[in-house]
Amino acid sequence: MLAMSSRRSQILDIAADLFASRGFHGVSVAELGNACGISGPALYKHFASKDAMLAEMLVSISETLLEEGTARSAAAADARGAVEALVEWHIEFALGHRALIVVQDRDWSSLPPEARERVRLLQRAYVDVWATRLAELHRDLPVDRARAMAHAAFGLLNSTPHSGLIPDPQLHDLLREMALGSLLPA
Numbered sequence: 001m002l003a004m005s006s007r008r009s010q011i012l013d014i015a016a017d018l019f020a021s022r023g024f025h026g027v028s029v030a031e032l033g034n035a036c037g038i039s040g041p042a043l044y045k046h047f048a049s050k051d052a053m054l055a056e057m058l059v060s061i062s063e064t065l066l067e068e069g070t071a072r073s074a075a076a077a078d079a080r081g082a083v084e085a086l087v088e089w090h091i092e093f094a095l096g097h098r099a100l101i102v103v104q105d106r107d108w109s110s111l112p113p114e115a116r117e118r119v120r121l122l123q124r125a126y127v128d129v130w131a132t133r134l135a136e137l138h139r140d141l142p143v144d145r146a147r148a149m150a151h152a153a154f155g156l157l158n159s160t161p162h163s164g165l166i167p168d169p170q171l172h173d174l175l176r177e178m179a180l181g182s183l184l185p186a
Contacts, residue, residue: 008046011036012057020099020161024054024107054107055115061100062122065093069129079136080184086130087179090157094175095168098161105158127151138185153179 014035018027029050033040047053072089076082094101104119111119130150135141157175166174 016099020102024110059118062119066122066126079133082133091175094157094160101158102161
């Protein structure tokens with residue numbers, strides 16, 4: 001997690017692991033505090049509520065995905081390089097944040113409405129970064145098809161919490177090969 005105190009970040013990382021393993025509603029504030037080495041009520045010095053913790057967790061990672069994806073796309077020399085950079089970035093994210101992928105997928109409905117809308121807006125913008133570059137790469141590709149391609153790639157890359165049957169370096173290479181094989185022109 002970026003742009004927050006290291007203690008808040010540490011608490012969010014621990015919470016992500018707990019939420020991923022037991023679900024947002026399966027973890028009490030007391031258990032969160034215990035896992036962080038503090039009392040449950042002491043968590044309220046850092047977060048207003050468990051809901052606020054989930055919201056910050058998922059909004060923050062969505063902001064990071066968009067910011068880094070936008071930067072890597074902009075730094076690329078051409079559309080192909082941008083797609084390659086976006087794939088690389090998303091693989092790094094997916095391998096490094098398996099718990100967040102599980103939490104996002106399973107506990108989405110537990111997000112407070114304002115946070116859910118913020119995450120949706122950030123995710124749409126992230127998809128548009130990908131779709132813009134895919135449309136450039138595949139001339140005459142309709143934007144809706146480019147968005148569908150981006151979502152399909154995310155499905156593959158975000159499978160890492162469930163597909164870690166080989167060591168991460170090998171999984172990284174496999175995901176890269178498969179994603180680029182489906183996204184780049186033949």
